[in-house]
Amino acid sequence: MDLTLLYRGPLASCDYDCPYCPFAKRRDSRAALTADRAALERFTAWAAGQTGDRLSVLFTPWGEGVVRSWYRRALVELSHLPQVRRVAIQTNLSCRTEWTAEADLDRLALWCTYHPGQTPYDRFLGKCRELARGGVRHSVGIVALPGHLEHARRLRADLPERVYLWVNAAEGHTYTDTEAARWTDLDPLFPYSRHPHTSAGLPCRTGESVVSVDGDGTVRRCHFVDTPLGNLYDGSYRAALRPRPCPLAVCDCHIGYVHLESLPLYDVFAGGVLERVPAALPLAARQAAPSHIRS
Helix, strand or coil, X not given: CEEEEEEECCCCCCCCCCCCCCCCCCCCCHHXXXXXXXXXXXXXXXXXXXXXXXXXXXXXXXXXXXXXXXXXXXXXXXXXXXXXXXXXXXXXXXCCCHHHHHCCCCCEEEEEECCCCCCCHHHHHHHHHHHHHHCCEEEEEEEECHHHHHHHHHHHHHCCCCCCEEEEECCXXXXXXXXXXXXXXXCCCCHHHHCCEECECCXXXXXXXXXXXXXXXXXXXXXXXXXXXXXXXXXCCHHHXXXXXXXXXXXXXXXXXXXXXXXXXXXXXXXXXXXXXXXCCHHHHHHHCCHHHCC
């Protein structure tokens, strides 16, 4: 079985206080951190036992995972499993990067987000350059708030051309065509993020080849549909895997709509769906984007 798993354990603490994030500067208790560590170790052990499957894993913690030793260890261990095609995590890159040298760099990837005002620009850029020098596959991105535009332009100028700079539309924010064009100049794929995607009744890979898993092992089709499909650890989820249409009116998060079969994003991000790395330079993708989503 080829299966992509989006894992989100109980971790909810973060070292940043971004005003657009509900988990900013949240602190987990010692007990909560212990529970998160145990849950992640259980998941890693499960993956190690799936020798008959082909797995891809994206960690999407509410908080910042890579500052925790157990997430770094899990990423390294999973990267060395022959049945794991890719293991990736969303991170603010506030941690050290030396640990990546222990991983199989053909399988490890990082989805990095720059949050202006939370860390010095040069510090963040330095971390990105460390990843590039170390051969760590990664993407870099930013939230499209008006005050972030110059930061994004600076990042695009300073990052290697081969590193994709993605731009996420800010939740609840609308963009004029002029504003959207500025962001699209930086990320030609921004039009996919600009508006929520109508998804009701459309085919989606979630629930068939892509699933969401929480710390207890409860499997759902994705992070945004609460109906359980079964449990990872007793194998009950397997019988529920099948093609199914999206039950929601819209999908407005990249980790959700990237799996919609009505969008060409599996081709755009071929080989890099989990870490948000396009198969080719985004300019070509911009020209190929459907007209109904262009700026």
